[in-house]
């Protein structure tokens with residue numbers, strides 16, 4: 009029986025993780041759940057269903073609503089008031105970080121954005137296996153995160169990085185030549201810059217193959233997600249950023265590949281379903297039987313690969329620049345992006361501005377204020393994060 013703490017339980021990865029667990033109660037027990045507080049009804053039903061001992065809520069103001077939702081849910085199930093025991097509640101912005109340090113076998117970090125950094129570090133410090141969906145914490149924390157982890161302590165949930173881990177089992181580290189990172193290309197694959205000027209958030213949300221949370225879906229449309237994943241791959245598997253190449257594979261069946269020095273390429277293929285990488289992350293190094301359906305080899309299928317249009321989708325090369333600069337540069341890249349995605353969502357900037365303004369912000373940071381890897385601290389990362397957000401918002405304001 010593996011005990012699980014799930015951070016970000018009400019989101020896309022969070023709900024799919026609980027879906028994996030719900031039919032395997034003999035293998036997993038949920039001991040803690042954390043959420044932001046944006047969906048207390050869903051959190052309440054998860055609490056009743058999985059009976060965690062502790063629940064963390066980032067917004068203290070949502071606590072009363074959660075308690076009301078819990079009693080309403082218990083009532084709906086016909087339980088008497090005395091039959092229902094409230095779990096211990098942790099409240100506030102540090103609640104998920106406190107929960108990450110609880111006793112358990114695996115912490116799944118499925119929070120979105122920078123808010124995942126301190127929970128990631130708390131999990132590693134405690135010595136617990138970290139099933140990492142929150143790529144942002146690794147990207148912005150860089151060597152602070154990898155340096156805090158013992159070998160194998162971080163297990164990737166991200167589909168491409170799970171694919172790398174699976175393919176890497178085919179050879180020794182010194183036999184690896186390159187990592188081939190697949191990208192769906194997003195909803196705007198094949199379009200020119202001119203054709204992207206007026207696209208709307210709703211169009212950007214129409215991902216061709218995956219149903220995901222808002223930020224990662226917009227990031228897939230700009231290819232910022234692939235930029236974050238490039239840095240994530242280099243950090244997780246200790247390869248040079250120039251040895252991670254992106255190829256566009258619109259079907260999202262080949263989840264990534266490893267090229268070895270004899271010319272062999274090993275790919276991991278399965279229909280796009282996050283329950284496979286979530287399942288293997290919960291049980292790593294073993295596979296979780298029947299986590300998802302395999303490919304259907306009885307019907308015709310075509311898998312295509314094409315080069316990335318880096319002129320139209322500049323985010324990957326911008327990420328490579330930030331990743332090579334390392335230190336606080338990836339934190340600024342990520343923070344500016346989070347602010348710019350919000351601005352795009354609110355209709356204050358256009359789609360192309362997301363990457364164009366981010367490039368300005370990163371360039372300014374590299375010219376002044378950049379803290380190098382050797383001097384990196386958590387405070388420096390958080391300060392760079394705050395600066396990146398503020399500077400991006402300022403430029404948005406100047407353009408309004």
Ligand SMILES: NC(=O)C1=CN([C@@H]2O[C@H](COP(=O)(O)OP(=O)(O)OC[C@H]3O[C@@H](n4cnc5c(N)ncnc54)[C@H](OP(=O)(O)O)[C@@H]3O)[C@@H](O)[C@H]2O)C=CC1
Pocket residue numbers: 015016017018019020021022042043044045046047048065066101104117118119120121123141142143144165166167218219220221222223224282
């Ligand atoms: N969705 C996917 O298929 C994939 C996602 N990922 C990565 O996984 C992470 C999660 O993505 P996704 O599930 O799509 O995102 P969602 O937006 O769907 O979910 C985010 C979750 O985080 C919670 N949350 C937000 N802030 C806090 C906080 N301060 N403390 C605790 N919980 C918080 C939200 O709670 P609430 O809304 O209730 O307030 C919600 O449960 C991201 O880093 C993403 O890049 C990686 C690969 C695939």
Ligand SMILES: CC(=O)[C@@H](O)[C@H](O)COP(=O)(O)O
Pocket residue numbers: 166167168190191192193194218224227228229233234282
């Ligand atoms: C499912 C997953 O891992 C996402 O990160 C996915 O990769 C997004 O697809 P894109 O390739 O469009 O960014």
Ligand SMILES: [Mn+2]
Pocket residue numbers: 166167168237
């Ligand atoms: Mn991914």
